[in-house]
Amino acid sequence: MAERVPIKFDKHYLYAELTDCLHRYALLYPDFLTLESIGKSHEGREVWAATITNKATGNEGDKPALYVDANIHAGEVTGGAAALYLIDYLLTNYSVKREIKELLDTRTFYILPRINPDGVELYLTTPKLLRSSVRPYPDFRQHEDPPGLCEEDFNHDGQILRMRLRDDRRGAWRADYEDARLMVERSPLDTMGPFYHLFSEGVVRDHLGNLVEKVELPFPLVPTKYGLDLNRNFPSGYSPLTAGSGPFPLSEPETRNQVEFVNKHKNIAGVILYHTWGGVLFRPHSTIPDKDFAGEDIALYEAVGKLGTDTTGYPVVCCYGDVFSGVFDDWCFEQLGLLAYTPELWDPIGRAAPDMKVDPLQRKSKADWRKMELKLLQWSDRELWGEGFVPWHEVEHPQFGKVELGGWRVKECRQNAPLHLLKSECHRMTLFSLAYARALPEVQIDEIKVEKLAENMFSVHAVVSNHSYLSTNITEQAKKQRAVRADIVRLDYPPQVELINSEHQYEIGHLQGYHAGQQVWYYHAAPPQKGMARVRWNLRTAGSGAEVTVTLVSQRGGTRRQTVTLY
Secondary structure (H helix, E strand, O other), X not given: OOOOOOOOOOOOOOHHHHHHHHHHHHHHOOOOEEEEEEEEOOXXXXXXXXXXXXXXXXXXXXXXXXXXEEOOOOOOHHHHHHHHHHHHHHHHOOXXXXXXXXXXXXXXXXEEOOOOHHHHHHHHHOOOOOOOOOOOEOHHHHOOOOOEEEEOOOOOXXXXXXXXXXXXXXXXXXXXXXXXXXXXXXXXXXXXXXXXXXXXXXXXXXXXXXXXXXXXXXXXXXXXXXXXXXXXXXXXXXXXXXXXXXXXXXXXXXXXXXXXXXXXXXXXXXXXXXEEOOOEEEEOOOOOOHHHOXXXXXXXXXXXXXXXXXHHOOOEEEXXXXXXXXXXXXXXXXXXXXXXXXXXXXXXXXXXXXXXXXXXXXXXXXXXXXXXXXXXXXXXXXXXXXXXXXXXXXXXXXXXXXXXXXXXXXXXXHOOOOHHHHHHHHHHHHHHHHHHHHHOOOEEEEEEEEEEEEOOXXXXXXXXXXXXXXXXXXXXXXXXXXXXXXXXXXXXXXXXXXXXOOOOEEEOOOOOOHHHHHOOOOOOOOOOOOOEEEEEEXXXXXXXXXEEEEEEEEOOOEEEEEEEEOO
């Protein structure tokens, strides 16, 4: 197709621009993309979902589907860019790359590039940093703000940096002796200043929001009013004591949108949730240890996750023991038995200090933290021409007089990939999504044989199987939760055909993928792979020439139909 959506992957799009891009894709690729709103955000913005498949080869609901979403967290805009990149890659490469053609002919992609449009809009249009929703939380913050130091870009340079106030007697921080840009904790042996108090850039306001005329230390620090964390608002592992979890599970429209969409689309067989940052592929469960799940499921998590490690370089990390819970990937696995991954895109530590890359859930020592920060500063100087960090510089504060501002440009290089590296980050994540989609179950009718038993008497034999890696139930957890129905093979026939000693429809359990045949059993033969089934119908007809249709229905493996004539 000559015309293409004029999209770039060295910028982040505002909501109106994103909406325009998605509608352009729908207009240019009507045979592949359907765009719909799955609901509204807190501020009333439509949350868009792109359904992508080759419509000529079947309905989207009759194909196994990969669900991808991004930007439940406002500032993690690299994830949103990667989701948009996946949409573009699928649509523009159908006629170019054989593997894309095969995927869109046999699978469906549900891609939701911006779950939380309100938060992203605030993040992209203001200097503010926020976790998720713009709804003030706790609820009392809707009506009042406590007095104290409020984060604010008081010098109007478009960013909120760190602010240091010199106090040689009581200051708890000093500049690092090796690199003065880095602030480190003062030790009891540090007796020669300068020493500093360290804050976020801001001003001190009273409970009415007015600037306080006379400011003296100490003063309280006012936490952000954007205290919600939408990815702590899901039922699995939900706790009201978890920071930002909201008043009750699914209290927010954005999280309800996600759960309702996944529940509605029963053909979803895999889940990837794009986040930043950290360079890992998180997998469930946050609050339930691996030993409480089927061993096969944990092995499968690692095996499919290796596809992501091979394409991104990011290791698979179980998030058990994380202090946070109530996350979406936990719910997808615990309730539906779906293998859900949360890739943390963008890996500054892996680039700057690969020797220090460890399990992100492990707490770093102060010495390791200092070493890592020094290497990040060196990386910024080397790879970002020093633009990742704003050197400390003196400015006039409206209340404190002379202060110094400085620190990381968090939005541009720590939380998200620098713009000149954004496309490559999007591409490597797309490769994982494509590999995961390839692993989804794919059922087929391999053979139909019609045998004439006597005059007007026939037998129809069918062989059905799963040609792909994952089983049609995906996990044992799915069977335990009864989240997926058994695969079905049925025969549809005209009125002049009569069944004899046969069932119209057979439940054949779940067709295993070839991963099941790769398990190693020591000292014993491996158990037979149950990826194939044979069914048979005996029929009486009023005469030859009648047509009958064999239909294979797998909730997560697809639907196949084949018609034969009785001769």
